Amino acid sequence: MRVLLVEDDLMIGESLSEALQDEAYTVDWVKDGRDAILTLKVQPYDIILLDLGLPNIDGMGVLTAMRDAKITTPVLILTARDELNDRIKGLDAGADDYVVKPFELGEVFARMRVLIRRAQGKAGNQIQVGELILDTANKRVTKDNIPLELTAKEYMLLTTFMLSPEKVMSKTELEDSLYGWGGEVESNAIEFLIHSLRKKVGQQRIKNVRGLGWYISSSETEQ
Numbered sequence: 001m002r003v004l005l006v007e008d009d010l011m012i013g014e015s016l017s018e019a020l021q022d023e024a025y026t027v028d029w030v031k032d033g034r035d036a037i038l039t040l041k042v043q044p045y046d047i048i049l050l051d052l053g054l055p056n057i058d059g060m061g062v063l064t065a066m067r068d069a070k071i072t073t074p075v076l077i078l079t080a081r082d083e084l085n086d087r088i089k090g091l092d093a094g095a096d097d098y099v100v101k102p103f104e105l106g107e108v109f110a111r112m113r114v115l116i117r118r119a120q121g122k123a124g125n126q127i128q129v130g131e132l133i134l135d136t137a138n139k140r141v142t143k144d145n146i147p148l149e150l151t152a153k154e155y156m157l158l159t160t161f162m163l164s165p166e167k168v169m170s171k172t173e174l175e176d177s178l179y180g181w182g183g184e185v186e187s188n189a190i191e192f193l194i195h196s197l198r199k200k201v202g203q204q205r206i207k208n209v210r211g212l213g214w215y216i217s218s219s220e221t222e223q
């Protein structure tokens with residue numbers, strides 16, 4: 001899952017972006033509003049964390065530009081305690097929720113999960129495909145109730161597949177969802193990951209559509 005972090009405070013930005021990566025999110029971090037708008041025009045995200053006080057164009061301006069461009073990605077506002085009016089204006093302008101600085105990381109993550117699953121029309125933290133169950137709150141995956149040991153990248157890949165069962169994803173889409181800017185992607189990294197993931201979730205669970213990509217199938221039978 002890919003996050004756009006818009007924050008001009010270097011300390012907050014650095015610690016948040018590290019913590020998000022530890023939570024198995026792919027993070028792109030921009031430090032002003034203009035870069036945020038430019039980025040949103042070319043890259044889809046699962047969620048946006050948006051500071052309000054920003055150079056060039058402020059958070060409200062980003063929000064307005066986004067909604068004008070019909071970008072419906074959920075937005076979680078990061079706001080200072082004394083910005084109550086801005087917070088209300090932000091919610092009115094189409095933000096989905098906010099957290100007040102200084103915030104607890106646990107609260108940020110919990111609110112992100114709520115917004116992401118609301119955007120995906122899901123009620124709980126558990127996603128099930130066949131005998132696989134993935135819990136996005138504790139990042140655990142079980143197969144037939146037996147826990148699977150996944151690497152961070154395998155977990156991220158499996159989440160991407162399980163959020164859209166039966167949907168074929170191209171290699172580029174998968175790379176976008178797993179690797180942020182500046183992360184060197186080996187040309188066959190996705191193939192290797194799929195190979196190792198299949199060994200854990202079942203060879204027939206992840207199916208290949210030649211020339212188009214891969215998808216997770218709700219049935220594990222041979223095509």
Ligand code: CA
Pocket residue numbers: 007008009051052053054
């Ligand atoms: Ca700021």
